[in-house]
Amino acid sequence: MRHTLIAATVFAAACTCAGPATAQTAELDQIRKDIQELRSSYEARIRVLEDKLKAAESSVVKAQEASARAEASAAKAETTAAQSNAAVSQSEVPPTSQTAFNPALSLILNGTWGRYGNDPTTRMTGFAPSGGDVSPARGASLGESELFLTSSIDPYFRGSLLAAITSENTVEVEEAYAETLALGQGLTVKAGRFFSGLGYLNSVHAHAWDFVDPALVQRAFLGPNYGDDGVQLRWVAPLPVLLQFGAEIGRGREFPGVGDVNRNQNGAASRAFFVKLGGDIGTSGSYQIGASHLRQHTAPGGVAFLDYDDQSGVTNLFSGRQRISGVDMVYKWAPDGNPQYRNFKFAAEWYQRKYDGDLAFDTAGLAATDALAARQSGWYAQAVYQFVPYWRVGGRYDRLRHGTVALNSNAANLVAPAFDPQRYSLMLDWNPSEFSRVRLQYNRDLTRQDIATGATIADNQLFLQYVFSLGAHGAHQF
C-alpha cells in the first residue's frame, strides 16, 4: 500500500516534469524534496495508524481473554465490557473529510426501443385535455435520466432533489422538497415541489413503474405524475395498522391533464386530500387501500383545451374547476413474506374526473363560449408475478369511460365521441440485481377511434426497455 502510494506520487511527479528543459534541474530538486517530505509524512502517519491498530488489537485480545474467563463476577464482567468498548472506539477512525456529509446521490439511466403500428403522437380519442399522453418514441430513444440527491439537513429536516435530464437536453426539477423529521405525533410536513400523494401510482417515479408506460387513466387524468409547488401535511394514526391522512395545498403549477400552466395569482389554487389504510394479512401478504380527491381551479383566463376528437385544430379555452376523485388498492404476496424466490403484486385504481365551467371555442375566430360539464372515469388493474429469482411477468388491463360531456351550444362546434379507450399489456422483465432491469412489453392498444367511420384503430406496440440505477439508491415505497 505504502509503496504503491509512493510509486504513484513519483509517477505523477515524473509526468508533470516532462516540461521545458531549462528549469528542469531546479524543478527536479524541488520535486525530490517534495517526494521526500511526502514519504516521511506518510511513513509517520502510517506508523501512528499501525500503533493504533496494535493497541486496538491487543485490547480486543484482552477483552476476549477476559470474556473467556466467564466465571468472573458480574462486576468483573462490566470492567471487561468497558475494555471492549475502548477497543471499539479506538479502532474506529473518525471521518475527517467533508465529503462524509455529502448527500446520498443516485442516478437513473433508462432508454427504450419502441415499435408502433400507428403514429404514437396521435392522442387517445375522447379524453380532453389529455396533455400527458405521450408514449415512448418510435425507434430507440433515451428516457429521462433522473438524478436524485437526498440528505438530512439537520436534526429537524431532510431535503431531497430529483432532477430529470430529458432527452431533449433540458433539465426538469421533478421534485425538490424539505420534509420534517422531528415534529412527532405522527405528523410530517413536506414543502417544496413534490409528486402528490394521490392514489398509488402517482408518486411512483418512472424508473419504478412495473410497465414501460403509465396506466391510461393515470396518463389521461394526472399525466403521468401530478405534482405541485406547495405544502403537504401527513398524519399517521397511532394504530397497529397503517391509517394515514394527507392534505396538500399548492399553487396549481400543473393543471392535471394539461400540464404546466402559467399562473399569476396569490393564494392556493389546488387542494388535494388522501387517506391510506394498510396492514398485513398473515406473514405472507400485505395490502394498502386508499382514497383521494383533488380539486383545482383553472388559471385566470383559463387553460388551453385540446378538443375531444383532436379534429377542430383551433384554440379553445376552459375556465372553471376540475375535481378528480379516486380509489386505489395494492396487494403484495410472497411465500413466508420472503420475496427473494417468488412474489406477487396486484394493483388497481379507479379515478373519476369532473369538469365544471365555461368552454370558449376557437378563441381566435368564433369565440363561442358556453357552459361545459363533463364527467369521465377510468381504471386499470395490473398483476406482476416473480416466478423465479430475477424474472417477472406482468399483465395489465386499462379502460377509460367517455362518460357524459355536456357541451351545450358548443355541441355544434365540437364532438365528444362516445368511445371508451382500452388497452391490454403484457410484460416480461429481468432484474439481475436491485440496480438493473431489462424489460420487454407488448401493448394491444385500442385507445383511438377513426372519427369518420367510428371504427376502433387497433395498434400493436412493442417495447424493449432498460432501467439502471447507479449509486446510493434509496428505499422504494410499498
Place this chain on the structure above:
Amino acid sequence: MKLSTNIAIGATLLLCAILAQATIQVFACSPEWGSLVTELAGPRASTFVATTALQDVHRIQARPSLIARARTADLVVCTGADLEIGWMPLVRTQAGNARIQAGKPGFFEAASVVPRIEVPTSVDRALGDVHPQGNPHIQFGPRQIRLAAEELTRRLVRIDPAGETEYRTRLADFTRRWDAATEHWAKMGAPLKGVTVIQHHKNFSYLFDFLGMRQVASLEPKPGVEPTSAHLRELVENQKSDPVKLIIRASYQSPAPSEWLAQRINVPAIMLPATVGGSEGATDLFTLFDDSIRRMLDALKL
C-alpha cells in the same frame, strides 16, 4: 403445524403478559434483537418484530404495517451497517416519529457499536451487494451480542429512567449467563475448529470466526447474487484442491444450490437458523447458538 400452534399460543400468552405491564414500545428489525430486548427489558417493553427468520432482511419492503408500528415506537433496534437500507429509511421518514430519528436514543443500530469483520477494502457494485461497513450479520458473534446488550441497556435507561435498576439487574444477569454460555459454546464447538465450510451467503461468518472454522467460499458468486451453475461447477472443481467438509445455508435460502453441490462433492449440506425462530430449537439468542452448533456437530458426526 404443531410448531406454529405452539408459537401462536406462546405469542398470545406473551402478548397478554406484556400488555399487562408494558411501558415502552420497541420496534425490532429482526428476531435476534426482539429476543435481546426481551432479555434486557422483560415485561417493561412490548416488542414488535418486523421480520422473521424465513425472510431475507436485505429484501424487506416498507410495508404499511411497519410504518404503523414505527409510528408508536419508543425505541427502534436494528442491525444497521446498511442491512436494512432498502426499507428502514422509508419506514422512519413515513412514520412521523421524532423519537426514532438518527441521533436520538430511540434509534439504535447494533452494528454501530460492535467490531465488524469482512470490511471490504474497496467498494464497487460490480462486486455484488457489498456492505461498506463490513458483514452485518452480527447476531452470530457472541462478543458482538454482548456489546450490543450493553449499549441497548444504556438506551433503555435513557428512554425509561424509571426502570434503571431493573435494566441494570437484567443486564448483569444476562451478561453472566451469556459469558457462561459463550464459554460453553467454545467448548462445545471445539471439534469444529479448522473445519472448512461453504456457506450460501455470508450469514454465519461471525460464528465461524468465533469457532475457528474456515470458510472457503460462498454459494453466491458475489454477495446478494443467486448461485449460478457456472459458479457451482467451479466449486466442485475447487473441492479437489481445497476440500470443504460442510455446506451451510440459512433458513430463508433455497435448499436447491447447496443440495446440488452436496451431491456432487459428497459432503453434508445443512440448514442453520438465520436468526431466532429459524428452526424449532432456536427459540431465543441462547438456543440460536446451541442449535446452530449442534446442527453442525451432528452433520459431521462429531
